[in-house]
Amino acid sequence: MKKVLGEFEELILLLVAVQHDQAYGLSIKTAIEEMGRSVNLSNVHTTLYRLEEKGMVQSAMGDSSGTRGGRRKRNFIITQIGKVALKESKESRLMLWDSIPSLVMEGI
Amino acid sequence: MKHQPPKIPGLIFKRYCRNELQESILGDLHEQFYQDIEKKGLLKAKLIYWFTVLKFFNRFTTGKKQTNRTRNPLMMNNYIKTPFRFLVKNKSYTLINISGLSIAIVSCLLIFYFLHHELSFDKQHAKNIYRINVIYSDNSGTETKMTNSPPMMAPGIRGNYPELLRSTQLRYTLRATLRKGDKVFYEDHGFYADSSFLEMFSFPAISGNTQTALDEPNTVVITKKLAEKYFGDQDPMGETILMNGEMNLKVTAVLEEIPTNSHLKFDFLVSFSSYQIPAGYRSDLTSWSWLGFLTYVQLSPDTDHEAFQKKMDDLFISLFPNWETPFKTIVQPLDDIYLGSSELVDDLASHMRMGNKSSIYSLTIIAILILFIACFNLVNLTTAISLTRGKEIGVKKVLGIEKSKLIGQILLESILISCISVILAYGIGILLFPQIKQLLEWDLELNYMIILYSAPLVLLAALLIGIVTGLYPSLLLSNIKGAQALKSGLNSNKGSNQLSNGLIGLQFFIAISLITATITIHNQLNLLRNTSLGIESEQIIAMKLLPQDMGRYFDRFKESLLQESQVLNVSGSERIVGEPWPVNGISVVGEDPNETKQISGTQVSYDFLETFEIELTQGRTFSKEFANDSVGAIIINERCAEFLGLDNPIGTNVDFFSLNGPRTIVGVMDDFNFSSLHHEIGPAVIILPFVDFEHVYVKVAPGNLLSNLNLIEDRWKSVTNGAPLEMQLMDDHLNRLYQNEEKLSYLITGFSMLAVFLSCLGLYGLIAFVINKKLKEIGIRKVLGATVSSLLMLFSQRFVVIVSISSLVAAPVVYFVMSLWLDEFAYRVSFSWMALLFATLVLTLISLLTISHQTLRTVLKNPVNVLRDE
Numbered sequence: 001m002k003k004v005l006g007e008f009e010e011l012i013l014l015l016v017a018v019q020h021d022q023a024y025g026l027s028i029k030t031a032i033e034e035m036g037r038s039v040n041l042s043n044v045h046t047t048l049y050r051l052e053e054k055g056m057v058q059s060a061m062g063d064s065s066g067t068r069g070g071r072r073k074r075n076f077i078i079t080q081i082g083k084v085a086l087k088e089s090k091e092s093r094l095m096l097w098d099s100i101p102s103l104v105m106e107g108i
Numbered sequence: 109m110k111h112q113p114p115k116i117p118g119l120i121f122k123r124y125c126r127n128e129l130q131e132s133i134l135g136d137l138h139e140q141f142y143q144d145i146e147k148k149g150l151l152k153a154k155l156i157y158w159f160t161v162l163k164f165f166n167r168f169t170t171g172k173k174q175t176n177r178t179r180n181p182l183m184m185n186n187y188i189k190t191p192f193r194f195l196v197k198n199k200s201y202t203l204i205n206i207s208g209l210s211i212a213i214v215s216c217l218l219i220f221y222f223l224h225h226e227l228s229f230d231k232q233h234a235k236n237i238y239r240i241n242v243i244y245s246d247n248s249g250t251e252t253k254m255t256n257s258p259p260m261m262a263p264g265i266r267g268n269y270p271e272l273l274r275s276t277q278l279r280y281t282l283r284a285t286l287r288k289g290d291k292v293f294y295e296d297h298g299f300y301a302d303s304s305f306l307e308m309f310s311f312p313a314i315s316g317n318t319q320t321a322l323d324e325p326n327t328v329v330i331t332k333k334l335a336e337k338y339f340g341d342q343d344p345m346g347e348t349i350l351m352n353g354e355m356n357l358k359v360t361a362v363l364e365e366i367p368t369n370s371h372l373k374f375d376f377l378v379s380f381s382s383y384q385i386p387a388g389y390r391s392d393l394t395s396w397s398w399l400g401f402l403t404y405v406q407l408s409p410d411t412d413h414e415a416f417q418k419k420m421d422d423l424f425i426s427l428f429p430n431w432e433t434p435f436k437t438i439v440q441p442l443d444d445i446y447l448g449s450s451e452l453v454d455d456l457a458s459h460m461r462m463g464n465k466s467s468i469y470s471l472t473i474i475a476i477l478i479l480f481i482a483c484f485n486l487v488n489l490t491t492a493i494s495l496t497r498g499k500e501i502g503v504k505k506v507l508g509i510e511k512s513k514l515i516g517q518i519l520l521e522s523i524l525i526s527c528i529s530v531i532l533a534y535g536i537g538i539l540l541f542p543q544i545k546q547l548l549e550w551d552l553e554l555n556y557m558i559i560l561y562s563a564p565l566v567l568l569a570a571l572l573i574g575i576v577t578g579l580y581p582s583l584l585l586s587n588i589k590g591a592q593a594l595k596s597g598l599n600s601n602k603g604s605n606q607l608s609n610g611l612i613g614l615q616f617f618i619a620i621s622l623i624t625a626t627i628t629i630h631n632q633l634n635l636l637r638n639t640s641l642g643i644e645s646e647q648i649i650a651m652k653l654l655p656q657d658m659g660r661y662f663d664r665f666k667e668s669l670l671q672e673s674q675v676l677n678v679s680g681s682e683r684i685v686g687e688p689w690p691v692n693g694i695s696v697v698g699e700d701p702n703e704t705k706q707i708s709g710t711q712v713s714y715d716f717l718e719t720f721e722i723e724l725t726q727g728r729t730f731s732k733e734f735a736n737d738s739v740g741a742i743i744i745n746e747r748c749a750e751f752l753g754l755d756n757p758i759g760t761n762v763d764f765f766s767l768n769g770p771r772t773i774v775g776v777m778d779d780f781n782f783s784s785l786h787h788e789i790g791p792a793v794i795i796l797p798f799v800d801f802e803h804v805y806v807k808v809a810p811g812n813l814l815s816n817l818n819l820i821e822d823r824w825k826s827v828t829n830g831a832p833l834e835m836q837l838m839d840d841h842l843n844r845l846y847q848n849e850e851k852l853s854y855l856i857t858g859f860s861m862l863a864v865f866l867s868c869l870g871l872y873g874l875i876a877f878v879i880n881k882k883l884k885e886i887g888i889r890k891v892l893g894a895t896v897s898s899l900l901m902l903f904s905q906r907f908v909v910i911v912s913i914s915s916l917v918a919a920p921v922v923y924f925v926m927s928l929w930l931d932e933f934a935y936r937v938s939f940s941w942m943a944l945l946f947a948t949l950v951l952t953l954i955s956l957l958t959i960s961h962q963t964l965r966t967v968l969k970n971p972v973n974v975l976r977d978e
Contacts, residue, residue: 024136025132025133025136026139026140029136030143040159040160041136041137042160042163042166043163045133045164046164049129050168061131061132064135066135067138067139068135068138069134069135069138071131071132071134071135072131072132072135073135074129074132074133
């Protein structure tokens with residue numbers, strides 16, 4: 001079954017790849033907020049779990065640095081399936097970008 | 109670090125969140141909280157903390173760890189496929205179950221459709237309508253409850269009671285002719301009514317204003333059927349129609365067809381102000397004692413109708429202060445009238461529909477019994493067949509099927525069977541409905557809306573049947589140890605054997621009871637048909653004619669008939685023999701006038717006693733030689749002489765309630781049963797007619813019936829210049845008095861045959877499986893020298909024992925129920941134990957035949973074929 005990526009899922013998956021090996025719930029949330037988009041921590045977590053269910057990310061318990069009351073982080077890394085999905089998504093976007101007539105995008 | 113995150117949301121979170129996610133999420137929440145304090149302040153940080161915890165509540169955080177749960181669509185498919193495959197593979201099992209169950213469900217559907225109709229009577233009208241029934245009692249205290257009330261009732265109470273909103277009254281029309289142009293027909297169902305009747309009852313009108321339609325005299329409201337019959341495509345509004353050749357009635361409204369679930373049966377309503385009292389009646393419309401009208405009242409909502417009844421009783425006490433036993437009343441709610449009037453006497457039976465509660469009860473019970481039998485079959489067969497599924501279950505078990513799935517699979521099989529049966533039953537029911545309706549003379553139509561509405565309920569019932577019948581076998585199978593099932597196959601355990609014995613026993617019990625009931629009802633009907641009423645009804649042709657035709661033509665008609673040699677006698681009467689006669693007060697002149705006694709009486713014309721061959725024990729019959737007979741003579745029966753305490757009745761003068769002046773007893777006749785054998789012979793009198801009567805009897809010599817009928821019709825036509833007439837044989841008429849019993853007997857016969865059939869069907873299937881399991885045993889027994897008959901014995905004895913026990917249990921139950929039913933008759937057969945014995949024998953025989961058919965097939969096989977493959 002072809003696994004389709006939603007917009008928010010794609011964003012999160014990208015950030016997991018960006019913050020390689022350091023990605024956990026709050027760090028991704030902070031990164032999204034830095035991009036000027038507000039989001040609830042629970043949405044980020046839920047999406048991460050959904051991606052995990054689809055096999056696109058893997059999680060493992062990490063260190064407990066930071067003001068966390070000694071609790072460990074759950075770190076996420078992107079899997080092969082995730083990478084393929086990201087790549088496909090990017091390629092399909094690029095293909096669409098390439099086929100926009102130059103005239104349309106003039107003046108941007 | 110002086111601030112701490114709020115505690116409560118943390119606790120809530122711990123309650124719902126899965127353990128393995130708790131640590132990391134709480135850590136993130138913690139970290140976010142301190143970041144937020146710096147960026148947004150303490151309060152906002154706390155709020156966000158709260159909000160986020162609540163938002164975390166979703167399937168990832170709450171769900172159990174999902175291990176092992178196969179969400180494989182291929183497997184799902186398999187779960188649905190296997191039950192189908194199983195049903196297709198075991199064709200005989202499926203066939204027996206589905207046919208049995210759908211037969212049972214068809215019976216239930218038809219019965220419940222009928223019951224639904226019976227319970228739907230008069231529901232379209234306002235809830236607060238009541239009928240006032242009057243009870244009168246004679247001095248001995250015997251009460252007679254009448255549906256009727258006096259003509260002053262409705263107008264007399266109007267406006268006198270605050271809770272009384274409306275009151276109205278009806279008077280039936282006798283058989284009437286209606287004529288429009290050259291169209292003239294007899295109409296039997298009509299009422300005289302006033303406008304408040306249509307205000308009170310909600311009979312929808314097609315045209316005209318029902319509120320005022322009957323205000324003026326000489327107006328008529330007709331139903332759609334009549335409008336089409338007399339006016340065709342024309343608009344009947346404002347047209348006139350001629351009633352009985354003398355009264356021109358203007359049509360002021362047309363009603364929709366009166367639904368069949370209305371206790372009042374009518375085709376037209378004539379304005380009450382046009383009602384004329386028949387000549388000869390002593391009473392008039394101001395009477396408070398002439399019980400000949402129907403009174404309906406509408407009380408304000410929430411009125412206690414029993415309190416109102418008390419007021420009506422008080423009214424009669426105040427009206428007749430001298431009466432020792434004044435009239436009492438029953439204020440009967442409208443929706444109780446159809447089913448709750450069986451104790452009431454009414455003399456307009458043809459204008460009213462009356463239901464029968466006991467037939468409703470018996471039908472419900474029968475429907476449930478039949479359904480039970482079919483369900484027992486399903487349970488028995490499913491249990492039996494499960495024993496042949498050892499390998500399948502074993503393999504499944506060994507491969508680790510969950511118990512709940514195994515149960516589900518077997519339940520699904522029985523649900524599938526019951527659902528298929530229901531769908532089949534719907535189809536069969538709709539196809540059979542017209543035949544059943546005709547057979548049982550049901551007065552109802554097939555309403556597809558009701559069928560549609562009931563469909564979800566019926567499917568739910570199917571689901572329930574499936575679950576109930578599948579539960580035991582599925583539990584039985586799911587408890588089996590996998591390896592054991594694979595190794596040695598399944599053996600019937602004691603529990604399942606006892607259960608199937610019990611269920612078979614119950615089926616036999618039901619079947620025996622129904623057969624015995626059938627025979628008892630049949631015996632009773634035969635008694636009713638063959639017991640003489642004390643009159644000679646053979647070779648008598650009864651005719652129903654218009655009262656005014658009778659007045660005009662009867663004498664000439666009789667004269668012309670008597671000239672024919674085949675015609676032996678001609679007479680007539682006000683009430684047809686076989687229906688109860690009106691009851692009136694009688695008292696001996698010279699005795700205390702308060703000593704009025706109630707007796708039945710009717711008007712008959714000359715030669716009545718001769719026509720019906722009723723013997724006189726004293727005195728003489730009515731004769732034209734005594735001119736005074738028509739106004740001054742009365743003939744009583746022996747019971748009546750006894751009742752009045754007259755040793756030498758001839759010549760005694762009596763005062764008979766509705767007549768002008770006293771009458772002299774001129775004769776005493778033998779007791780004969782003037783109504784039906786439901787009733788004992790009561791005291792009765794006959795007098796010569798003072799009003800026009802409707803019924804004529806012609807006694808003919810034995811011979812060609814058809815030519816006799818033609819002769820009578822010919823004479824009638826020539827005397828009246830072509831007035832229509834209706835004829836029937838007196839015997840046919842008298843047999844129809846027991847129509848209800850006959851219908852009941854059809855029904856019970858049909859259903860008991862069904863019950864026997866279904867029981868045997870189940871037995872047949874069960875035996876097939878049992879024997880299949882014992883093929884080897886039979887083979888070995890044969891090899892060791894068992895005879896066919898001893899093998900038959902071996903398999904039959906279990907069922908013979910069950911039948912015997914069932915009949916023993918059935919005996920007291922059937923005896924009790926049938927005695928109750930027989931007690932309704934004045935003339936009854938005693939309960940026949942032979943019937944029970946017969947039922948038991950028949951059932952034993954049928955089940956033995958069923959068993960031996962199956963057994964013989966197996967027993968006659970060569971044992972080598974069975975034993976070889978080991």
